[in-house]
Amino acid sequence: MNGVHDLGGQHGHGPVVVEPDEPVFHQRWEGRVYALISLARRRGLFNLDEMRRTIETMPPSEYLAAGYYQRWLDALERLLQEKGVVDGPPPVAAPSVEAPRVAPRFKAGDLVRTRQFNPRHHTRLPRYARGRAGVVELVHGPYPVPDRRAHGDGSQWQPVYTVRFGARELWGEDGHALDSVAIDLWEEYLE
Template sequence: MNGIHDMGGLHGFGAVTVDPDEPVFTSRWGSRIFCMTQVIDTLGVWNLDEHRHEIELMATEAYLSDTYYGRWMFAMERILERRNILSREEVDHRVQEIASDKRQFTPVQSAGRNWPLAEGDKVPWGAWRKEKTVQPEFSEGQWVRVRNIHPPGHTRVTNYTRGKAGEVFRVNAQAWVFPDTRAHYRGENLQAVYTVRFDAQTLWGEEYAEPNSYVYIDLSENHLESIQED
């Protein structure tokens, strides 16, 4: 889907300042959200791509003003509520208890909640790659074009590459999950992934990119099409 989350290649955000002493976590709550998410990843509540897509559903102003782990918390709360595991009211109530410095928290009522999950309700978080190979459609050195698609759901192809031509630099012929369909539980659609080399000026134009500069991007097979010779 198109949205502010697809920030790759966008202009106007200023220089990237690198702090060599930047801590792993800039806040205590951020480290807790990280840990909570890692635990939930193992419980069968969501899959990796569903979680990513949920972040993409944030409103533009919220996405830009929130922090990295604030976006994770947004996705966590939304999916837990949708799965009938934790309600918005329960979260707000606990926030009020913490804000009032209450020492004895009211236990969360699990009656009527879908928790713990039955084995049949659990979903695999899922790895990107499977221990099998597939027959790739494209080969190294072949020129391909990124399909100019604008799906309403999740996609891992970034906007600035759509419709652009590049050369297949490497073929990753192991079976890779197709995130665009797994995010919506429409199957894993195992396929090859290709490292495609793009001339930077092809992506951003001669005015904004240096000559003889290249960008290497991994793209799923379903995101590419062959370039027909005249």
């Protein structure tokens, strides 16, 4: 999904303000939202990818006006309604699932290229890294594919690869020749 949430590498948003000695929570309610989300996820009410999808589909003006934990709170409210928890029967935890054995297509040291696509749904492949070449550093997994898990389908598992991209590959001459970015990517994102 090419939404307002995917700002990586974009210009015009001003500098990132770093607050020295920034507290984890600026207000007490933020810690409570964190605790509620953690509890809901542990109870199996929703998963991390469903939460990300819900945040990513916020109206752009609301997304930009909301702070970090306000987005979490909005997602929590929407997910509890979507799942029928707020007015429905008591929640039932999702059954635990053992990871299937899946042979990876790539190995450390392989040169790979990310797919170039414009999804209409949640994805963990950032826009700035689409259609770019990188080198596999590590092979992990398998893990559920977040693009489908965000919509409640956790049945498809794939290896995940840490892929390192040179800054110039991602941002052209604006990238420093010695800088790089490592991104964890599911196999279906790679060619």
